[in-house]
Amino acid sequence: MALLTAAALLTGGCTKEESAPGAQGGGDDRTLQKLRAEVDRVNQGGHPTQGPESTRGDPNANLAGLAAGLDESAERKLPLPDANNTVHVEALAVKLTGLESSHSVKGSGKVSLTTEELFLRVQLVTQNVGATPLTLDLGGAKVAGAGGQEVPLARDAQAVVGTRPLRRTWAPEERTDVVLLFEVPPSVLREDGLHLVLQGSGGDVRIPLR
DSSP, rough: OOOOOOOHTTOOOOOOOSSSSSSHHHHHHHHHHHHHHHHHHHHTTTTOOGGGGGGGTTTTHHHHHHHOOOOOTOOOOOOOOOOOOOOOEETTEEEEEEEEEEEEEEEEEEEEEEEEEEEEEEEEEEHHHEOOOOEEEEEGGEEETTTTTTTEEEHHHHHHOOOSSSSSEEEOEEEEEEEEEEEEEEGGGGGOOEEEEEEETTTEEEEEOO
16 A cells, blocks of 8 residues: 655545554554654655664554655666567557656655555557557556466556556557556566556457566
């Protein structure tokens, strides 16, 4: 579950702890208040607090550090698979052009979204190779691991980043980039057989990611 920074918290973002009102004690409430205050302070230009005593034994410490920009070690570009062929979803030609993982995604202003897991950013180039306009909805895209685990789109992250609408019409020969965001456990990115799955009228189309 992703955590919005202070600017986004005002619009209704929630953490795992917030998702079940009344389930947490006063100590957790105070921890969340401190987390929000720290993120707000950093967003306003303050330096992050990095003292070891501030994180030892705190179950929220890792997420607090991520939200404050203290841990960016997982932000990296991922190699494209050797077999990176163009596939077709109906008359839409699709090719993988970029893969990236990070703990945070950022929108306009100070609005960002942070997760203890990883955001997987999948960039595609698409082109309608048919003779007529083509309407498709890529909102059903998912990432499928070799073990059968499936992860749907992270719609909150898509909204924060402000990517193109996923249901749209491509004119004949129209070519455009598409960005899809997923919130995945780090272990999923280490799996051989990882695929992006797109849905068309003729069934699922699978694009190898690893």
